[in-house]
Amino acid sequence: MNTRIRRVAMTVAAAAVLPLTLSACSDDSGDSAKSDSSTKASAPAADDGMGSSGDASTADQPFGTACSAVPKDGAGSFDGMAQDPVATAASNNPALSTLVTAVKKAGLVDTLNNAQNITVFAPTNDAFAKIPKATLDKVLNDKAQLTKILTYHVVGQKLAPKDLENGSFDTLEKSALTTAGSGESYTVNDSAKVVCGNVKTANANVYIIDTVLMPTS
16 A cells, blocks of 8 residues: 555656756757847847948048059058158159149148148149140249149148038138049049049148149139
């Protein structure tokens, strides 16, 4: 009789323990699923962050078709120009030699080198070559007119590419110039194209352009 009672008691105990065991297994499985789900959910966020970081690291680089003509190293390279104030930096870039000659004739070397946080729209030698030689020679020998033209290429603040998308900016010459575009394609006054943009010097952002800008007044 005692043996039968013990067997019944053991059966009842086993029946009571079984649901608890199943419940515990179910909870463990649920936690594991939650953990996996959490891991999977966080993975895209990590990828997005890396992507954003990658974008940020490339967004501040020079751009444009003429950038390939800039020396790869030395004082005239992008790294070299970044170490010097803008007039000195331009003098080390062979594509800007006519501009540098004009700046020297106008007596603006110190003015540009000592200015802080400016933007210079720098015409290439080819841009100056679009002007008839007789006209260019006349301008180069008229200091007042030359100064007026050159200071029209300078804005008294540093402009990032995004600022150029649809902008109007007062120049050191006192009248305004306009910019438009997006991505890596920008124009100034609807005529000059930026051929190498976002070039850094010690005190200025430089946008090299393919046409000389003329003030309206």
